[in-house]
Amino acid sequence: MQHTTVKDWMKNLVVYVSPDTTVYEALNIMRHRYATSLIVEKTPESPEYGIVTSINICDKIVAQGNNPTLTKVKDIMATPVITVSSSMPITECAAKMKEYRIHHLPVADEKGQIIGMIAAMDLLLVAEAMGTDFKDRGLH
Numbered sequence: 001m002q003h004t005t006v007k008d009w010m011k012n013l014v015v016y017v018s019p020d021t022t023v024y025e026a027l028n029i030m031r032h033r034y035a036t037s038l039i040v041e042k043t044p045e046s047p048e049y050g051i052v053t054s055i056n057i058c059d060k061i062v063a064q065g066n067n068p069t070l071t072k073v074k075d076i077m078a079t080p081v082i083t084v085s086s087s088m089p090i091t092e093c094a095a096k097m098k099e100y101r102i103h104h105l106p107v108a109d110e111k112g113q114i115i116g117m118i119a120a121m122d123l124l125l126v127a128e129a130m131g132t133d134f135k136d137r138g139l140h
Contacts, residue, residue: 004134006093007086009126010107010116016041019050019074023061026052026073036121037104039114040077049114050077053104083108086116090126093118 017026017038026038040050052073060076061068083106084093097105097120107116 004090004126005086006084006088006090006107006118009090009122010086010118011122012116014039014106014114014117017052017073019043019046019072019077021073023057023068023071023073023076027057027068030054036119037117038073039081039106040073040079046074046079048080049106050074050079051081051104051106052077055103081106083114084118090123094123094126097123
């Protein structure tokens with residue numbers, strides 16, 4: 001298989017929200033930005049990045065009957081965030097998603113700053129490209 005990395009498949013758009021954003025506001029942002037995950041900004045009280053995904057919202061809001069207008073993002077976010085580097089082979093990235101049972105991975109630079117996102121949905125395109133031994137880059 002041809003060497004292909006996270007950088008080849010990641011999305012450069014990263015959408016940030018404050019930890020004090022309500023889940024209702026976060027949903028609105030996700031819908032308008034066509035995002036299935038949001039990065040929760042670092043703050044003095046919360047010095048690590050967090051992540052909120054559509055799955056977090058299903059599990060912690062819908063399934064538990066919690067009110068999204070009364071729940072803050074910081075109450076449902078996952079932290080610390082597991083990240084990958086842009087140079088990681090895409091196969092290792094997929095294995096990491098499987099190992100941690102997650103569907104969204106922020107891509108971080110060498111300083112730990114988040115520079116992109118890769119999601120399980122992006123790996124569907126990778127799987128399709130694998131079928132042509134990566135000759136059909138039009139799939140990307």
